[in-house]
Amino acid sequence: MSFIQLTDVIKEYKTAHALRGVSMSVEKGEWVNIMGPSGSGKSTLLNIIGGLDSPNSGEVLIDSLDITRLGEDEMAVFRREKTGFIFQQSHLVPYLNAAENVMLAQYFHSMADSKEAAEALSRVGMGHRLTHKPSQLSGGEQQRVCIARALINNPGILLADEPTGNLDRENTKVILELLSKLHTEEHFTIILVTHDPFVARWGQRVLTMEDGAIIKDESPTAGG
Amino acid sequence: MIYEAFVVGFKEGFKVGLVWLVLYAYLNNNGKNHLIRPFYLGITSIAILSLLSISFPSACITKENLGNIIAASFAVLLISSGFALFHASGVRLFGSLSGIWINEKVIQVIIFIGTLLFFFSDSMGTLVFLQDLSLMKEALLGTFVSSASGLIAALVFFLVVFDRLRPLWIGSFFNVPQLLLFLAMVKLLGGGIKGFAELSLIPAVQRGFMKFAHDLIHQMFVLLMIPDHMLLRTTLWNFIGFFFGPKFSSIVSLLILLVLPMMFIRHSFFNPLPAPEAANPAYKRKIVALLMSDRRKKALPIIVFIILIVFAWFSQGGESVTQLYNPKPKPVIADKGIIMIPVKDPTMDLMDGRLHKFSLTEQGEEIRLIIIRKPDNTISVCLDACEICAPEGYGQQGDHVICIFCNTPIPVRTMGEPGGCNPIPLTAATDEQFVKIELDEILRKWQFVKTGKSKEGIK
Numbered sequence: 001m002s003f004i005q006l007t008d009v010i011k012e013y014k015t016a017h018a019l020r021g022v023s024m025s026v027e028k029g030e031w032v033n034i035m036g037p038s039g040s041g042k043s044t045l046l047n048i049i050g051g052l053d054s055p056n057s058g059e060v061l062i063d064s065l066d067i068t069r070l071g072e073d074e075m076a077v078f079r080r081e082k083t084g085f086i087f088q089q090s091h092l093v094p095y096l097n098a099a100e101n102v103m104l105a106q107y108f109h110s111m112a113d114s115k116e117a118a119e120a121l122s123r124v125g126m127g128h129r130l131t132h133k134p135s136q137l138s139g140g141e142q143q144r145v146c147i148a149r150a151l152i153n154n155p156g157i158l159l160a161d162e163p164t165g166n167l168d169r170e171n172t173k174v175i176l177e178l179l180s181k182l183h184t185e186e187h188f189t190i191i192l193v194t195h196d197p198f199v200a201r202w203g204q205r206v207l208t209m210e211d212g213a214i215i216k217d218e219s220p221t222a223g224g
Numbered sequence: 225m226i227y228e229a230f231v232v233g234f235k236e237g238f239k240v241g242l243v244w245l246v247l248y249a250y251l252n253n254n255g256k257n258h259l260i261r262p263f264y265l266g267i268t269s270i271a272i273l274s275l276l277s278i279s280f281p282s283a284c285i286t287k288e289n290l291g292n293i294i295a296a297s298f299a300v301l302l303i304s305s306g307f308a309l310f311h312a313s314g315v316r317l318f319g320s321l322s323g324i325w326i327n328e329k330v331i332q333v334i335i336f337i338g339t340l341l342f343f344f345s346d347s348m349g350t351l352v353f354l355q356d357l358s359l360m361k362e363a364l365l366g367t368f369v370s371s372a373s374g375l376i377a378a379l380v381f382f383l384v385v386f387d388r389l390r391p392l393w394i395g396s397f398f399n400v401p402q403l404l405l406f407l408a409m410v411k412l413l414g415g416g417i418k419g420f421a422e423l424s425l426i427p428a429v430q431r432g433f434m435k436f437a438h439d440l441i442h443q444m445f446v447l448l449m450i451p452d453h454m455l456l457r458t459t460l461w462n463f464i465g466f467f468f469g470p471k472f473s474s475i476v477s478l479l480i481l482l483v484l485p486m487m488f489i490r491h492s493f494f495n496p497l498p499a500p501e502a503a504n505p506a507y508k509r510k511i512v513a514l515l516m517s518d519r520r521k522k523a524l525p526i527i528v529f530i531i532l533i534v535f536a537w538f539s540q541g542g543e544s545v546t547q548l549y550n551p552k553p554k555p556v557i558a559d560k561g562i563i564m565i566p567v568k569d570p571t572m573d574l575m576d577g578r579l580h581k582f583s584l585t586e587q588g589e590e591i592r593l594i595i596i597r598k599p600d601n602t603i604s605v606c607l608d609a610c611e612i613c614a615p616e617g618y619g620q621q622g623d624h625v626i627c628i629f630c631n632t633p634i635p636v637r638t639m640g641e642p643g644g645c646n647p648i649p650l651t652a653a654t655d656e657q658f659v660k661i662e663l664d665e666i667l668r669k670w671q672f673v674k675t676g677k678s679k680e681g682i683k
Contacts, residue, residue, distance in 0.1 A: 081510075109506065110513035116505050154506035 001064060003028035003189060004049060004157070009058030011044055011212075018044040019055065020212040031183055031190040031203035033220070040209040042193040043161055049191060050159045051079045062157070080109050084150030084158045084188075088165035090142040092134040098145045099130040102152050109153040120148040124178055140171030147178060151188070160192040164199055176202045226361055226370040229354060233371030236350050237378025239414045240267065240343065243407065245382055246394065247335075250403055253395030262332045266339025274347045285348055288599070291416055293345040295432070298411040298425060305404035306484050309491060312401050342407065349416065397525050405485065409529045413536060426536045431624060431633040433477030438632045438645065442612065478537050485530050492523035548619025548626055553583035553592050553608075558663040565595065565659045567603075574603060574659065579620035581608060584666070591670050592617055594647060595659060596625070596636055603654050604639035605661055606647030609673045611682060618647060648673070648682060 002025035011019040018041045026032050034042045047053035048060060051067050060067050067078055092101045102120055103112040118130055124144040134142055143163060150158055160179075164172040180202060183190055192203065200206050201220045208216035244263065251259050277285060350371070358367035385391065398406065413424050497515050502508035554572075556563050565582060567574045574580055575597045582593045592608035594617070609615030613629035620626070624633040625647065632645040640649045648669050653660040672682045 106506075106509065110510040111516070113505070113509055116509070152506065154504045 005061040007059040009055045011055045029187045032205045033200045033203045034193045034207045035200045036209035041212040046193050050083045051075050084155035086146045086160040086163040088162040090146050097131045102149045105149045120152050124148045157189045229367045229370035230374040233374025234378045237375035241382030249392045249395030250398045252392050262336035266336045270343050270347050290345050290349040301408035305401050308401035437476045488526040492519045550619035553581035556582045561663045563661045599637050605650045605652035610645045
């Protein structure tokens with residue numbers, strides 16, 4: 001049994017078929033990139049894996065747990081403990097500093113620990129910016145805080161939706177190198193959605209989607 | 225329907241229902257539902273013992289003995305909860321005895337005996353009270369039927385609450401220390417054996433603690449000023465009454481009672497948690513958060529108890545101590561050096577159990593005497609003054625006389641014993657008609673009080 005196993009997942013909105021019977025599997029510790037044009041269903045698929053959205057039918061097994069059968073409270077616990085998210089926008093709380101933003105994630109998980117938050121920020125190279133507010137940080141720095149925030153609760157799965165979409169090539173590389181380093185050290189599973197072929201070259205597999213279906217599953221042509 | 229009997233029956237039923245509910249919820253929370261059986265067995269045994277005691281009354285089942293058992297149960301439970309708290313916080317007071325708790329048979333025996341000890345005094349006390357009430361109301365059957373109705377109504381109430389609400393979640397608020405403290409609180413707030421006159425034990429406990437506080441402060445004064453300090457003896461002794469006044473001593477007594485619950489609160493919020501073994505910091509943080517949350521959850525009943533105690537303390541305890549029976553002294557005169565007071569005349573009866581005061585005037589100075597019948601039906605005659613306080617005299621409250629100056633409660637049964645804040649005893653010859661007291665003895669002892677030398681003892 002794979003760590004993440006989707007079987008015939010269908011997601012329909014009123015006017016569109018977002019996912020048309022998607023089946024896929026991801027092994028524990030694997031880094032999988034999902035590519036495809038806008039509207040192909042990449043983000044919907046990511047949201048379903050992360051428990052942010054639910055399918056109309058099909059099975060979503062995460063570590064042998066069918067998350068489609070979870071109640072609201074159980075789903076909240078699943079999201080809190082098993083997943084970490086990074087989005088295109090940083091979604092950092094503007095009036096909290098970098099350390100406090102990380103501690104906020106700790107607080108909702110269990111309890112805040114400033115020392116641990118500082119260590120996590122140091123690991124992403126932000127140890128010198130602990131007390132800076134998001135507005136005092138560059139886009140790349142904000143995204144690094146987001147990575148620290150996503151990983152602070154040791155989630156097991158990191159879900160990244162266009163994490164470098166707002167960054168220039170140089171910062172994109174910095175973020176991807178950081179993710180690669182952390183992935184090697186901590187062995188968590190990464191599912192990253194991107195439409196950028198440069199980003200898609202990082203990781204171990206690339207799934208290509210089109211019109212709500214996976215049309216290609218291959219290894220990247222070249223690593224970063 | 226005899227209302228008073230119904231309420232007393234309801235109160236006892238409510239206690240049984242409440243203890244059952246909390247105990248059952250606690251056991252259920254720990255997956256030990258079957259351990260409730262010894263509780264049922266204990267309650268059944270008490271019902272049988274109570275019925276037997278009506279048929280075969282025993283001389284040792286007296287109000288005083290039962291009252292003492294209830295007070296002792298409260299003290300034992302309170303102290304046990306403290307020991308259990310220390311144990312739960314890692315202090316192994318009993319060393320290898322700790323293992324006893326995992327033996328289910330031992331737990332079953334403890335629950336059974338605990339149930340017997342907890343409810344037997346209440347049950348017997350209620351029966352004794354109901355017997356008195358039935359004599360007063362001249363309605364034996366009506367009294368017992370009313371009381372049984374109250375008891376059944378309370379039990380039905382709990383069964384309905386349990387059936388409708390299934391409040392088993394309350395079990396998560398309790399551990400052994402909280403459970404023992406809860407039982408102590410039920411004893412404290414669940415009242416004694418005098419029906420309406422003692423709906424809670426607060427006044428009795430307050431008297432006990434006030435006596436303790438009094439003795440403590442008094443001994444401190446004595447230690448500080450032996451022999452009477454030249455500078456202090458005329459000043460501080462006169463202020464000692466402040467420390468024994470109803471407000472000060474009531475608050476000191478309340479603080480003494482709250483020491484243990486406050487220790488629970490301290491343990492719940494401030495004691496460091498054991499460092500958990502965990503694979504990663506997030507999991508470790510989660511375990512710590514769960515432990516902290518559990519501790520705080522289990523502090524909730526303690527906070528409720530503290531609020532209840534404080535509320536009950538100020539709503540009935542302090543007030544009742546200050547409500548004293550303090551009759552006006554009747555003037556008497558000596559005839560050939562003897563004061564003769566009739567045991568009974570149309571205006572009074574010295575055997576009625578109430579405090580009687582008399583006054584005689586010597587050289588323009590009023591000297592007061594007190595006379596009261598003791599529980600053993602003997603008459604006690606004393607000066608209306610003690611050896612240590614300013615001679616403001618005594619008032620009566622139930623089976624105690626209270627020193628008006630320092631508020632110390634003195635059990636009537638100890639009247640006639642010299643020393644401390646007890647009234648200064650006088651030798652009296654009593655026959656069926658008169659109580660005879662020698663004037664010389666009164667004047668001699670009064671001289672000690674008047675000059676303040678009584679603090680060094682009356683020779």
